Every structure is written in C-alpha cells, then in structure tokens.
Amino acid sequence: MKRSIGILLVLIMLGISGNAQNSPQGDRNNYVVSTTKIPQLQPIILTAEALKKEDGAKYGDFQIVMYGSNVKGLTNKEEMETYTGKAKAAGVSISVCKISLERLGIDQSELHEYIQVVDHAYTHLIQLQKNKNYYSLQL
Amino acid sequence: MKIYFLSSIVLLLTLFANPIQAQAQHEKENYVVLTKKIPQLEPIFLTAETLAEEDGKNFGKFEVIICGQTVKELTDKEMMQKYINKAKEHNVELVACGFSLNKFGVDRKDISPKFRVVENGILYNLQLQKKGYTSISL
DSSP: HHHHHHHHHHHHHHHHHHHHHHHHHSSSEEEEESSSSSSHHHHHHHHHHHHHHHGGGEEEEEEEEOOGGGGGGGOOOHHHHHHHHHHHHHHEEEEEEEEHHHHHHHGGGGGGGTTEESSSSHHHHHHHHHHHOOOEEEE | OHHHHHHHHHHHHHHHHHHHHHHHHHHHHEEEEEEGGGGGGGHHHHHHHHHHHHHHHEEEEEEEESSSGGGGGGGHHHHHHHHHHHHTTTTTEEEEEHHHHTTTTTOOOOTTSSSSSSSSSSHHHHHHHTTTTTTEEE
C-alpha cells in the first residue's frame, strides 16, 4: 500500500514537472519589432512597457531589430543612452543587422554597448516567427 | 439508477460542449494591416475584398492602422472621402495612430470622425495579434 502511494506520488510529480517544462516557452508572449529609424525606438519601448504591464507573468521576450542606413546612429553613445536605460527596464533587447554595419563600414566596437548584432535582420525575424512564435511587426 | 442517468447526462454535456466552444473561437478570421502610406489603402481594400469572398461567413474584422508622416494627408478631406467610402463598402475599419498625429502636429478635429484614433498604433497592432488577428505591416 505504502509502495503504491509512493509510485503514485512520483507519477504525479513527473506529470507536474513535465507540464512546468512546457509552459515557460509556450505560454509566454514574445515580441519582435523591426525598424530602420532610430527615433522609432521611443514608441516601440513605450509599447514594450505597456505590454509588460498587460501581460504580467506572461510577458516573455521583446526584441527590437534595426537595419538600413540609419544604423550609423547606434554609434552615437550619448543619444543611445536616452533609449537604453528605458529599454533595459522594460526588458527590451536592441540588435542591429550585421550586413547593414558592413555596408556602412561600421565596426561592431563602435556601437553602444547595449546593442547586439544579428547576422541578417530578415532571417532573424523569420526565424523568431517560425520557431518561437513571436508576434512580429515591421515598421 | 438516477445517479447513472444524471452522470451520463453530465458526461454527454461535457463531450459535446467542448468542441462547440472550440469552434466558436475559430469561427471568424480577423485581419490587421499597418501602413505608413495612405495610397496603400487601394491594394489593401482589394485584399479585404478577396478575403471576404474567400472567408465567406467566417470573415470577421479587417482593420487598417495608419502610422507615420503620412497622417498629415488625413486632413485632405476630399481625397480621404474616397477612401472612407471604399472602406465602408468593404467593411474595413480605419484607425489612425495618436502618437503619429501628435508628432506631426495633426489636430484630431481636422480628420474625419470615421477614423478611430488609438493612442499607440504599434501597441494596438500587437494587441490585436495577441487576440488572434492575422497581421501584415507595409
């Protein structure tokens, strides 16, 4: 009798942990917004703040992907500072397309330290939608 | 006997109630398009027309959010009236982004009341996607 209760407990726990493993990725709301203009960072970060509040515990990842000729501005550390503090607080990562950097001859070390680099903006966007169910918007 | 009867009713109810609920949620197809150029409304209406035909009874809402500098053109009442008529014809709802109106100094009194103004067009789009809307941005 004791034994069967033990087995039952183990089974129940397995069931619970199995479910718990599924939920963090599957149930959360993840977002990616791409833009070519730096001033757009402001409304996008406000959007992230609002969604963070709205989603509560379900709020997952929020990424901004930048590409195009305006990414030069990402090297302006002073200007970027006005965005990165708020981005960090709202759990927003900012990344830039490597191809755009190469085209403009910008070295990755020139970027503000908060900025990450992705190999190819479009591929990154499609992959997030395909593999991770991100809600996506291109500005 | 009574208990058997009652429990079988409950069982039947649970069996049938669930699929019906699930269907109700998937019944309507809703769409949202975000655009930064007013002339894009033309092909967007064509899209809505095709989808309405394709979806038949399942065609739900079709909303267009207008964002960016192009919101200045919303004050051109004559040009906008053509779009407003067509939007009505195709059951398309027109939405303007409040952030854009503020940024480009467009007074809300100068645009047609047929436009619904939302505070933040980007946020509004993502909120609709969360509700299951199919989205594209132009």
